[in-house]
Amino acid sequence: MKHRAQNPVASQPAAPAKRRGTVTLLVLLLVATVAALVTQGQLGAYIRRRAAGHHAAETRLRRLAFEGVRGAARQLAAATEGDATNLLRSGFAQLEWSPAPGTTVTVTLEDLERKLDLNNLYIEGEPAEAEGGGRTVADILGEAFRFSGEAAPGERLAALRDWMDPDQDGFHEAPWPDTDARPPNYWLDAPAELDFVPGFAPAWLTPRPEMPEAPPLFATPPAELFTIIPGPRREPWRVNVNSASRPVLLAVLGLEHQPWVEALLIERQARPLDDLEPLQAGADQALQARLARYLAVRSRHFAVRARAREAERTREAWALLRREAEGQVSWLRCVWHP
Numbered sequence: 001m002k003h004r005a006q007n008p009v010a011s012q013p014a015a016p017a018k019r020r021g022t023v024t025l026l027v028l029l030l031v032a033t034v035a036a037l038v039t040q041g042q043l044g045a046y047i048r049r050r051a052a053g054h055h056a057a058e059t060r061l062r063r064l065a066f067e068g069v070r071g072a073a074r075q076l077a078a079a080t081e082g083d084a085t086n087l088l089r090s091g092f093a094q095l096e097w098s099p100a101p102g103t104t105v106t107v108t109l110e111d112l113e114r115k116l117d118l119n120n121l122y123i124e125g126e127p128a129e130a131e132g133g134g135r136t137v138a139d140i141l142g143e144a145f146r147f148s149g150e151a152a153p154g155e156r157l158a159a160l161r162d163w164m165d166p167d168q169d170g171f172h173e174a175p176w177p178d179t180d181a182r183p184p185n186y187w188l189d190a191p192a193e194l195d196f197v198p199g200f201a202p203a204w205l206t207p208r209p210e211m212p213e214a215p216p217l218f219a220t221p222p223a224e225l226f227t228i229i230p231g232p233r234r235e236p237w238r239v240n241v242n243s244a245s246r247p248v249l250l251a252v253l254g255l256e257h258q259p260w261v262e263a264l265l266i267e268r269q270a271r272p273l274d275d276l277e278p279l280q281a282g283a284d285q286a287l288q289a290r291l292a293r294y295l296a297v298r299s300r301h302f303a304v305r306a307r308a309r310e311a312e313r314t315r316e317a318w319a320l321l322r323r324e325a326e327g328q329v330s331w332l333r334c335v336w337h338p
């Protein structure tokens with residue numbers, strides 16, 4: 001009994017110390033939790049402020065890029081036919097301004113009809129072999145393919161035509177391996193579609209900035225030769241003699257007319273041509289027919305790229321515009337580039 005009674009007495013002083021230790025631990029835990037909550041709240045507020053600032057900067061840049069496209073469209077509408085030709089004699093016009101310190105907007109306006117439109121390969125209601133002066137659209141595009149380094153472009157042209165034409169007759173009309181999809185039988189809307197046309201390498205139409213300014217004729221990058229003007233047509237979209245490059249003009253008219261092309265390049269340096277007639281005067285019958293069917297002195301389709309930049313951040317808008325002879329400008333496409 002004595003032994004049993006002594007034990008609780010001996011352990012009594014230890015109990016309050018243990019409780020005090022537990023309380024201290026609980027208080028410390030509470031303090032740590034409150035501190036963590038406060039820190040987390042501050043961090044959350046900081047992240048929200050950063051996100052709001054980021055969003056505001058993005059919105060500002062997107063708006064500036066859009067204003068850039070709109071400004072180019074207004075400029076194109078205000079220009080006379082002659083001014084529009086003068087503005088784009090080299091095929092390009094570039095403008096840059098700074099709406100605020102550290103912010104720049106660069107707008108590039110490009111004449112799309114200085115290049116060969118791939119959608120010309122299918123013309124509604126016209127046989128594929130329709131020609132102008134002994135030259136079909138397939139001849140012209142085939143020549144341009146050779147200028148881009150493709151020795152035998154027949155297969156790729158056939159695949160492209162099957163992609164667009166409404167019939168199911170060609171070799172490339174069969175369901176594609178793996179996907180079982182078929183060609184859409186519709187015109188091309190964007191260069192990215194070419195990634196799915198048999199025989200075309202990915203990003204085939206993407207400009208190559210590392211290329212020299214004037215590469216040899218048979219090493220011309222595809223992006224310098226071809227373009228895509230979406231929509232149906234009853235005749236080929238013509239190439240503008242004032243803005244087309246030497247390789248494009250040679251593809252249209254044929255290498256046999258190189259002296260004529262060289263003379264044209266010299267003549268247009270003096271002033272833009274506003275009529276095809278003087279050009280036709282000295283040409284033989286075949287050349288006259290080619291000029292009439294495939295060349296023009298005005299352009300209707302333009303691409304605008306506007307880039308707004310602030311520090312490391314950029315936002316880009318791209319639009320496809322169509323300008324009528326009277327000056328009305330319609331927007332056919334407008335997309336954002338991230």
Ligand SMILES: [Ca+2]
Binds near residue numbers: 163165167169173185
């Ligand atoms: Ca087809």
